[in-house]
Amino acid sequence: MPSSKVRLAAGIAAGISIAVFGSAALLAAPSDTITARQTNFKAMGQAMKGIVDEMKTPAPNMAVIRTNSDALARAAPHVVGGFPRGTGPEAGVKTQALPIIWTRLPEFHRDAAAMVTATRGLQAAARSGDIARVRVAFGATGGSCKACHDVFRLKE
Ligand code: HEC
Secondary structure, eight states: OOHHHHHHHHHHHHHHHHHHHHHHHHHSOHHHHHHHHHHHHHHHHHHHHHHHHHHTSSSOOHHHHHHHHHHHHHHGGGSGGGOOTTOSGGGSSOOOBOGGGGTSHHHHHHHHHHHHHHHHHHHHHHHHTOHHHHHHHHHHHHHHHHHHHHHHBOOO
């Protein structure tokens, strides 16, 4: 094949794979998307608990705090992508996501971004090894979770 045709074929193949991957997210069943985001949140809750449990001890284990803050910082950026339209209560599966998420998206996105920033701060504090810094950063992170939950999550 002349090289121009090879390039064309490669370009078409790339276009197809973009189309396939781009639509995969849209085609995922809403219930799968909801389960995936809840699993991610559960991991975040576990990581927060792992940190607070250490902070309560007389000699907090920094390695444990670091591992959990790393897990939290890894999970946090996935939150915002877990809420495509059609994954609210209308999906017919159990979810605490309130419909106002999709009428107040800019605010929801701001809350998610603030939380990502807070988890990075907590990760940096854990890496510094300074428990006083960890406590402050943990408070800020917890506040960033609560800010969103107060508005956008159904209370149990
Ligand atoms: C931008 C908004 C937002 C932020 C920020 C946020 N959450 Fe949530 N969280 C939600 C929503 C909405 C749900 C309900 C999801 C569902 O049920 O589909 C939820 C659910 C949860 C759940 C319950 C999961 C389950 O189904 O058992 C946990 C645990 C949780 N969040 C922890 C956290 C922690 C920890 C943080 C902060 C580090 C955090 N969240 C930050 C919006 C947020």
